[in-house]
Amino acid sequence: MSVLETIQGPADLAGLSEQQLADLAREIREFLVAKVSRTGGHLGPNLGVVEITLAIHRVFDSPRDRILFDVGHQAYVHKILTGRQAGFDQLRRKGGLSGYPSRQESVHDVIENSHASAALSYADGLAKAYQLRGEDRHVVVVVGDGALTGGMAWEALNNIAAAKDRRIVIIVNDNGRSYTPTVGGLASYLNALRTNPRYEQVLELVKRSLNRTPIVGAPVYDVLHGVKRGLKDVLVPQGLFEDLGLKYVGPIDGHDRAAVEHALEQAKRFGGPVLVHCVTRKGYGYHIAEQDEADCFHSPPTFDPATGIPLTGSEPKWTSIFREELVEIGRQRPDVVAITAAMEHPTGLDAFAREFPDRCFDVGIAEQHAVTSAAGLAMGGMHPVVAIYSTFFNRAFDQVLMDVALHRCPVTFVLDRSGVTGEDGPSHHGMWDLSILQVVPGLRIAAPRDGTRLRELLWQAVGIDDGPTVLRFPKGAVPDDVPAVDRVGGCDILVRTGEPDVLVVAVGAMATTCVDVASRLAGHGIGVTVVDPRWVKPVDPVLIDLARQHRLVVSVEDNGRVGGVGAALGLALADAGVPTPLHVAGIAQEFLQHGSRSELLADLGLSAQALARDIVERVASLEGAPLDALAGGEHDPLPRG
Numbered sequence: 001m002s003v004l005e006t007i008q009g010p011a012d013l014a015g016l017s018e019q020q021l022a023d024l025a026r027e028i029r030e031f032l033v034a035k036v037s038r039t040g041g042h043l044g045p046n047l048g049v050v051e052i053t054l055a056i057h058r059v060f061d062s063p064r065d066r067i068l069f070d071v072g073h074q075a076y077v078h079k080i081l082t083g084r085q086a087g088f089d090q091l092r093r094k095g096g097l098s099g100y101p102s103r104q105e106s107v108h109d110v111i112e113n114s115h116a117s118a119a120l121s122y123a124d125g126l127a128k129a130y131q132l133r134g135e136d137r138h139v140v141v142v143v144g145d146g147a148l149t150g151g152m153a154w155e156a157l158n159n160i161a162a163a164k165d166r167r168i169v170i171i172v173n174d175n176g177r178s179y180t181p182t183v184g185g186l187a188s189y190l191n192a193l194r195t196n197p198r199y200e201q202v203l204e205l206v207k208r209s210l211n212r213t214p215i216v217g218a219p220v221y222d223v224l225h226g227v228k229r230g231l232k233d234v235l236v237p238q239g240l241f242e243d244l245g246l247k248y249v250g251p252i253d254g255h256d257r258a259a260v261e262h263a264l265e266q267a268k269r270f271g272g273p274v275l276v277h278c279v280t281r282k283g284y285g286y287h288i289a290e291q292d293e294a295d296c297f298h299s300p301p302t303f304d305p306a307t308g309i310p311l312t313g314s315e316p317k318w319t320s321i322f323r324e325e326l327v328e329i330g331r332q333r334p335d336v337v338a339i340t341a342a343m344e345h346p347t348g349l350d351a352f353a354r355e356f357p358d359r360c361f362d363v364g365i366a367e368q369h370a371v372t373s374a375a376g377l378a379m380g381g382m383h384p385v386v387a388i389y390s391t392f393f394n395r396a397f398d399q400v401l402m403d404v405a406l407h408r409c410p411v412t413f414v415l416d417r418s419g420v421t422g423e424d425g426p427s428h429h430g431m432w433d434l435s436i437l438q439v440v441p442g443l444r445i446a447a448p449r450d451g452t453r454l455r456e457l458l459w460q461a462v463g464i465d466d467g468p469t470v471l472r473f474p475k476g477a478v479p480d481d482v483p484a485v486d487r488v489g490g491c492d493i494l495v496r497t498g499e500p501d502v503l504v505v506a507v508g509a510m511a512t513t514c515v516d517v518a519s520r521l522a523g524h525g526i527g528v529t530v531v532d533p534r535w536v537k538p539v540d541p542v543l544i545d546l547a548r549q550h551r552l553v554v555s556v557e558d559n560g561r562v563g564g565v566g567a568a569l570g571l572a573l574a575d576a577g578v579p580t581p582l583h584v585a586g587i588a589q590e591f592l593q594h595g596s597r598s599e600l601l602a603d604l605g606l607s608a609q610a611l612a613r614d615i616v617e618r619v620a621s622l623e624g625a626p627l628d629a630l631a632g633g634e635h636d637p638l639p640r641g
């Protein structure tokens, strides 16, 4: 039996020998590669925290002590050690193990939100609560060097440092990378500590002193702390973290479990906020990941573990089309610049950055700064294109509203991963952008239905210079082009069959589904017009006129129903006194769990079959006619369910 098979919970770690612990670390890595190669997921980050997570669960007492992970994509090892090994065959699959901590799964999990740079704020709050309640509990936070480039992290550190007696242990997992090498002054600071040759000597000294000195409390900590202060004062006049008032321990070799345990024991005894700086390598222990220059296998799809080669074909993705077209725009528009929040490749800016290195800015995981910096660039005469996943864009709402739109800055936001994303779960679905952005005066939103429209609309967006524009599209494969049969104003008519009974307003990528709906209704006496407004904000007046001509309007969007495109259309129809009934088909305003995009859309009633069935029922209720008469009785091609 392997050591790993004996681990059902953290308590099983206590009695293990050094050899067993070394075997366990190896077995965990083998487990991660074997499982994640079959499901896809965050392999690189988790390979890098095996020793750190083992040390945490040997030194602290979860769930009494709370273990928090920033982002949470690196919590697989934590899940393995807390009784969830069996779930990894269904990792990130509908109904299976979440790829992030989940309170529904385990009492050992706390934070379910996968948005970076928030964990330290949770820790500050939790520690305050335990102090007020007189509970002697530690709060342990694993935060990556990338997550530390986010502003919230520093807001939290500012507060944590002020409270000398709150039991918070911050473990900085410093692998020098977000996806790509971490950027900015902080990265340079951490790098200075990591890469100076004296660091190696000092590390050796620390290691020897740790191994020689049994854990007797203060002396070990003082050795660690004193030596480090010496190092830091030599390298950097004043320790950044110590200047804040935080006790700093490190840098520690994050793959030396015993050294990490020693440091955590000292931190635990200190009884106040301590920051333990662990130096690790992303993808550690799986050479294919370690050598992956792109992103160290940050989040690979299913792959062959022997070669690392993806098992799924690389079909043209929305991102690929954006990547290609932006380079062409960059060639013709020297005023166009690009901004990423530590996701240059995932958002498709990597090609632009290669061709125009001086015109592409990676600001770190700092979406709020990205947006207001874009306002500054626009005020300086440039036209910024800010590429951010839809869900991460949420946190920069005030910056879009007050720093960009109030000043009518010509900034183009490109929101990839809009709508139902899939396997990353509730805090990754981009189901809010069409709602929250409706309230921004002067901001225009385009939702391309296919690759050709993406190219067209991107050019139109960067051509608008009197205010901000947004393009939004989903994750994954691009549908075949959906040609228009007519153009009315700014709207494309995609289908026009029979009498003008039902007007289907297709928002962006839902157009393919809406055309399928029309074909399912064609043979049943229900005339359908499918219209793609292309620019979905502001509401195109053409839609008002088309609605007047039809008996029912159905809007279909891959966004929350509340406050989305359909809701805005409803307000416009009411303001125009158009009595045509409107049904808004969209995502129920609830947190969606993880699963494939197609599964989740079907569950939401956004499949062509479900939409067609719903329209048949709505038309029938308009006429009071029995459903069967409309739907062809036993011949009904729209079986329930």
Ligand SMILES: Cc1ncc(C[n+]2csc(CCOP(=O)(O)OP(=O)(O)O)c2C)c(N)n1
Pocket (backbone or CB within 6 Å): 045, 048, 071, 073, 074, 114, 115, 116, 117, 143, 144, 145, 146, 147, 148, 173, 175, 177, 178, 179, 282, 341, 342, 343, 365, 367, 392, 395
């Ligand atoms: C607000 C926000 N922006 C972007 C992301 C996407 N993202 C997920 S992990 C990651 C890199 C995190 O780097 P780091 O904190 O150093 O962790 P590592 O992967 O290196 O362990 C990014 C940018 C996110 N989760 N949240």
Ligand SMILES: CC(=O)[C@@H](O)[C@H](O)COP(=O)(O)O
Pocket (backbone or CB within 6 Å): 071, 073, 114, 298, 299, 346, 417, 421, 424, 475
């Ligand atoms: C953890 C995180 O936020 C990212 O790694 C995200 O999982 C990437 O999503 P995609 O795989 O859709 O690029």
Ligand SMILES: [Mg+2]
Pocket (backbone or CB within 6 Å): 144, 145, 146, 173, 174, 175, 176, 177, 178
């Ligand atoms: Mg990192």
